[in-house]
Amino acid sequence: MATNLGGLTATGTVRVHRLVRGFGSRAVLDGFDLEIGAGEFVALLGRSGSGKSTLLRALAGLDSDVDGSGVIEVPEKSSVVFQDARLLPWQRVLDNVVLGLRGSNAHERGRAALAEVGLAGRENAWPNELSGGEQQRVALARALVSEPELLLADEPFGALDALTRLRMHDLLRELYARHRPTVLLVTHDVDEAVTLADRVLLLDSGRIAVDLTIDLPAQRSHRQPQFLAYRETLLRALGVNHSEG
Numbered sequence: 229m230a231t232n233l234g235g236l237t238a239t240g241t242v243r244v245h246r247l248v249r250g251f252g253s254r255a256v257l258d259g260f261d262l263e264i265g266a267g268e269f270v271a272l273l274g275r276s277g278s279g280k281s282t283l284l285r286a287l288a289g290l291d292s293d294v295d296g297s298g299v300i301e302v303p304e305k306s307s308v309v310f311q312d313a314r315l316l317p318w319q320r321v322l323d324n325v326v327l328g329l330r331g332s333n334a335h336e337r338g339r340a341a342l343a344e345v346g347l348a349g350r351e352n353a354w355p356n357e358l359s360g361g362e363q364q365r366v367a368l369a370r371a372l373v374s375e376p377e378l379l380l381a382d383e384p385f386g387a388l389d390a391l392t393r394l395r396m397h398d399l400l401r402e403l404y405a406r407h408r409p410t411v412l413l414v415t416h417d418v419d420e421a422v423t424l425a426d427r428v429l430l431l432d433s434g435r436i437a438v439d440l441t442i443d444l445p446a447q448r449s450h451r452q453p454q455f456l457a458y459r460e461t462l463l464r465a466l467g468v469n470h471s472e473g
């Protein structure tokens with residue numbers, strides 16, 4: 229049973245102190261510390277198996293079956309988006325979006341959220357009538373409709389084709405600029421991290437090996453020399469050869 233000795237932060241900040249999470253005798257995170265300021269957009273990179281999802285699930289409170297200890301403080305209102313949209317197939321799109329909402333204006337808010345992700349007019353569609361990218365838009369609308377202070381995203385664009393992924397990057401930056409939640413985005417894609425985040429963390433052997441502030445304007449191009457420099461720093465830290473990356 230994971231023990232969270234921490235509490236809820238009011239301001240959108242995230243604080244993790246001496247977090248231990250493991251499976252059987254193996255500790256994936258062993259005394260892990262992290263602080264994220266309110267409204268920061270942080271990307272978490274790391275090799276496969278480095279513990280990215282383990283950390284995200286701990287922050288989301290989804291790991292009650294995992295051994296562990298430590299302090300986790302997260303905002304009261306948080307939402308999670310996964311690689312697959314996880315929509316209920318027997319509920320129409322709008323009903324999926326408002327699933328966790330209470331209040332008489334839930335449908336109105338759901339419609340507004342769908343419009344924000346570019347799906348106005350698709351409220352009555354069934355999930356299987358939407359493309360993979362559209363389903364992820366619904367998942368984003370569902371995550372944001374409750375106006376969370378923290379958005380946790382685990383490889384949300386990992387299953388999408390390259391062009392759709394680029395469109396989703398634009399959409400996520402737009403939504404972030406408008407709502408300013410604190411964001412923790414798990415990704416294995418260095419370009420995605422540098423394109424989207426203002427701070428990139430690299431997780432290696434259960435600790436933060438790199439903590440890089442991305443000092444670039446909101447409009448970013450892969451051709452900017454500084455973009456390429458950040459990319460190279462991160463690829464090198466990941467141990468990826470330039471020609472592979």
Ligand SMILES: Nc1ncnc2c1ncn2[C@@H]1O[C@H](COP(=O)(O)OP(=O)(O)OP(=O)(O)O)[C@@H](O)[C@H]1O
Pocket residue numbers: 251256274275276277278279280281282283416
């Ligand atoms: N339910 C589980 N039971 C046993 N071991 C697990 C479980 N979930 C994760 N692990 C192990 O914990 C380690 C970290 O896994 P985690 O999914 O957090 O890594 P990750 O960095 O997100 O990897 P990826 O990029 O491949 O998704 C891995 O060695 C994995 O095999």
